[in-house]
Amino acid sequence: MSYQSDLEDEHIRFQKLKLNIHLDNLQRFVQEVKKQWVPKTKEVEGQFYHGSSKGMDLKILLYWDELRCTWTTKELAFQGHLLKVITELLNKNRVEKFKK
Numbered sequence: 001m002s003y004q005s006d007l008e009d010e011h012i013r014f015q016k017l018k019l020n021i022h023l024d025n026l027q028r029f030v031q032e033v034k035k036q037w038v039p040k041t042k043e044v045e046g047q048f049y050h051g052s053s054k055g056m057d058l059k060i061l062l063y064w065d066e067l068r069c070t071w072t073t074k075e076l077a078f079q080g081h082l083l084k085v086i087t088e089l090l091n092k093n094r095v096e097k098f099k100k
Helices: 003-036 074-099
Strands: 041-048 056-065 070-072
Touching: 003 074, 056 074, 070 074
Parallel strands: none
Antiparallel strands: 041 056, 056 070
16 A cells, blocks of 8 residues: 555545534434424314225324425424524524624
8 A cells, every 4th residue: 555545545534534523413403403393283184085994084193394384294394394493594694694
């Protein structure tokens, strides 16, 4: 191995370490946002019309998606909330940048 290839290997290893640090920080951020999230929910009742379960009553819990302004699943509603939080952070950062 040459000195140049050793440097390249160390550079690649360093880049992977930096990526792992960023991913860890992003995961912690998402977990913190999820802890603080208080979703708006509503329960809907309806009839199930499929196969042998025709006429079966169902209760479905829907979640409000703040970004798209629709009732949806819990996962999509949280994604909308997370994107809204990120957008607000970016906008706040942009405004503070121009105040200086």
